[in-house]
Amino acid sequence: xxxxxxxxxxxxxxxxxxxxxxLTVVTYFVAESFESTFQRAVSGLLIATAxxxxxxxxxxxxxxxxxxxxxxxxxxxxxxxxxxLVGLFPDIANRQIAGxxxxxxxxxxxxxELHESDGGH
Amino acid sequence: xxxxxxxxHAQQEYEVGLPLSNAKLAMWLFLATEIMFFAALISxxxxxxxxxxxxPEPDTVLKAWIxxxxxxxxxxxxxxxxxxxxxxxxxxxxxxxxxLALTVxxxxxxLGVKAYEYSEKFAHGYYxxxxxxxxxxxxxxxxxxxxxxxxxxxxxVLAGLVMLSWLLIWSLLRDGGIPHAQAERVxxxxxxxxxxxxxxxxxxxxxxxx
Numbered sequence: 415x416x417x418x419x420x421x422x423x424x425x426x427x428x429x430x431x432x433x434x435x436x437l438t439v440v441t442y443f444v445a446e447s448f449e450s451t452f453q454r455a456v457s458g459l460l461i462a463t464a465x466x467x468x469x470x471x472x473x474x475x476x477x478x479x480x481x482x483x484x485x486x487x488x489x490x491x492x493x494x495x496x497x498x499l500v501g502l503f504p505d506i507a508n509r510q511i512a513g514x515x516x517x518x519x520x521x522x523x524x525x526x527e528l529h530e531s532d533g534g535h
Numbered sequence: 536x537x538x539x540x541x542x543x544h545a546q547q548e549y550e551v552g553l554p555l556s557n558a559k560l561a562m563w564l565f566l567a568t569e570i571m572f573f574a575a576l577i578s579x580x581x582x583x584x585x586x587x588x589x590x591p592e593p594d595t596v597l598k599a600w601i602x603x604x605x606x607x608x609x610x611x612x613x614x615x616x617x618x619x620x621x622x623x624x625x626x627x628x629x630x631x632x633x634x635l636a637l638t639v640x641x642x643x644x645x646l647g648v649k650a651y652e653y654s655e656k657f658a659h660g661y662y663x664x665x666x667x668x669x670x671x672x673x674x675x676x677x678x679x680x681x682x683x684x685x686x687x688x689x690x691x692v693l694a695g696l697v698m699l700s701w702l703l704i705w706s707l708l709r710d711g712g713i714p715h716a717q718a719e720r721v722x723x724x725x726x727x728x729x730x731x732x733x734x735x736x737x738x739x740x741x742x743x744x745x
Contacts, residue, residue, distance in 0.1 A: 424621050431614035435607055442603045445744035446594070454593065458740030465610075466733045473617045473729045475722075479555075487560075491567035495574035502582050 423472070430472045437465050562723045566730050569691075573734050576687065577741065580680045589672035593744055596661060596671050597652075597681070602743035605648045606735060609692075612641035613732040616699075616725045623721050628712035635703040638728070642696045649689050656681075684738055691731050698724045 441461045445454045471477040476488075553560060584590055593599060619634035660667025661678055668674030702724055706712045713721060 424618070427614060427617040427621065431610070431617075434610045434614075438603060438606050438610060441740060441744070442599060445740065446599065451745055455740075455745045458744045459737070462736050462740050465736045469613060469729050469733050469736070473613055473732075474726055487563045487567045488570075491570040495570055498571075498574050498578050499581065502578055505582060 426472050430468050434465055434468060437461055437468075441465075556719060558719060558723055559726075562726050566726065569730060569734075573687075576684055577737070580684060580741065583676050583680060587673045587676060591671050591673075591677055596656075596677070597743050599743045601648065601652055602739045605645055606739045608641050608645045608648065609732050609735050612638050612645065613729050615641065616728050619702075620718065620721050620725050623713050623718045624715060626711075626715055628706075631712050632703070632706050635699065635706055639696060639699050639703055642692060642699065642728075646689060646692060646696075649685065653682075681742060684742065688731070688734055688738060691734070695724070695728045695731050698727065 441458055444457045444461065448454045448457060555563075591597075615634045615637040619631050619638060622630035622634055656662060656678070657665075661671065661674070663675065663678055663682065665678070668678065671677060702713065702721060
């Protein structure tokens with residue numbers, strides 16, 4: 415059906431395109447205004463997620479194709495990606511590299527040494 | 536497609552298969568694998584970066600404005616790709632050719648900006664094993680992450696441009712452009728192109744802003 419497959423979605427495409435450009439500018443200036451890495455990361459990735467949702471729902475037609483069971487392919491992949499990222503946090507949190515700002519006093523100097531010259535091995 | 540089955544005196548109708556074409560199903564499955572591919576690369580970057588004591592400050596080695604420019608270019612190419620699908624559905628031959636050509640041009644512009652960035656890095660010695668790495672904190676890991684993430688993304692952009700060029704050539708060579716009945720081919724290439732755009736939407740803040 416033409417309507418179902420993008421024939422009548424010109425206005426939606428146009429508004430989303432304008433919104434994406436505005437959000438890109440916002441991302442740049444908002445991130446530049448923050449000093450800490452954490453604030454930059456949170457603001458940048460939140461806006462990036464909003465932009466990605468606009469692209470996926472409107473440009474990739476997921477808003478209209480959702481009922482066609484497209485979700486069963488995308489949701490598992492997204493869940494696995496989230497698990498992959500979240501599952502790495504204990505690894506990062508428990509890394510005790512000497513000189514790292516994340517090393518605790520009890521393990522300073524006794525933890526893993528990451529040598530830049532040999533690639534960390 | 537619905538089929539009828541008789542159970543006793545009752546007639547039941549059931550739908551066989553998915554209400555998606557095989558091609559669209561295959562493309563979404565492929566995109567699911569690509570999500571995992573880039574999730575793995577981004578996870579490696581996260582672990583390496585936050586496991587090191589130092590990292591280049593934002594806007595020092597990588598210029599945020601260039602990343603923002605490239606993001607805008609790729610977003611515009613995503614928009615023109617969507618407009619080209621709309622034009623195919625409308626049967627507007629001139630507009631489909633225009634928007635497909637714009638998509639290809641914007642994709643090439645993205646790669647051009649990337650090539651300029653890379654040439655600048657090479658000129659400063661900021662590449663794996665390069666002489667300039669001592670000047671930047673965690674230099675070897677930084678350049679490895681940067682070139683791996685952006686390099687694989689650029690390869691995906693290149694593959695998308697090959698498909699887009701095929702669509703453009705088809706549209707130009709055929710008298711009535713790409714017919715409405717074949718619009719799904721444009722939609723499938725569009726799905727891939729939008730996905731490449733979504734990946735860059737996340738790479739931009741991760742590499743350039745944080």
